[in-house]
Ligand SMILES: [Zn+2]
């Protein structure tokens with residue numbers, strides 16, 4: 001998942017990467033802890049372009065799928081994670097220190113563009129890709145925005161069938177609850 005800056009043609013370089021989630025240390029920790037199950041590799045499709053001042057603009061999309069349990073009905077489902085990103089990589093002049101903030105007042109001040117540094121000729125995209133996946137992990141996954149969940153009294157999955165204890169539509173108390181939900 002590395003780009004050699006000197007090999008990026010003037011009209012940009014298109015790259016595809018695919019790597020198992022276990023190859024990313026933070027994702028591997030989450031998998032070991034049992035927090036997330038990845039059902040497909042992490043895939044990145046990106047374009048790299050060299051701008052002025054050896055700033056490299058990398059943008060594209062990262063996708064992967066996770067097997068999760070719905071927070072409402074507890075049914076397992078596949079969640080597709082898609083992250084679009086745009087990142088500016090700035091060449092670091094020092095060996096292990098990031099350049100002064102003042103030096104970076106060039107054209108990367110657009111607020112939605114995050115900045116990272118690279119040394120020499122090589123940009124390693126692994127950390128950035130991992131970061132994007134971590135930021136995209138759902139905290140309270142739902143199988144669908146319309147998931148009806150489980151009946152509070154009998155535990156019936158209301159997506160599959162109604163149950164006799166379901167509250168009657170139009171009941172005043174239910175209408176109030178419905179209003180609060182949104
Ligand atoms: Zn559900």
Ligand SMILES: [Zn+2]
Pocket residue numbers: 151152153154155156163164165166
């Ligand atoms: Zn019920």
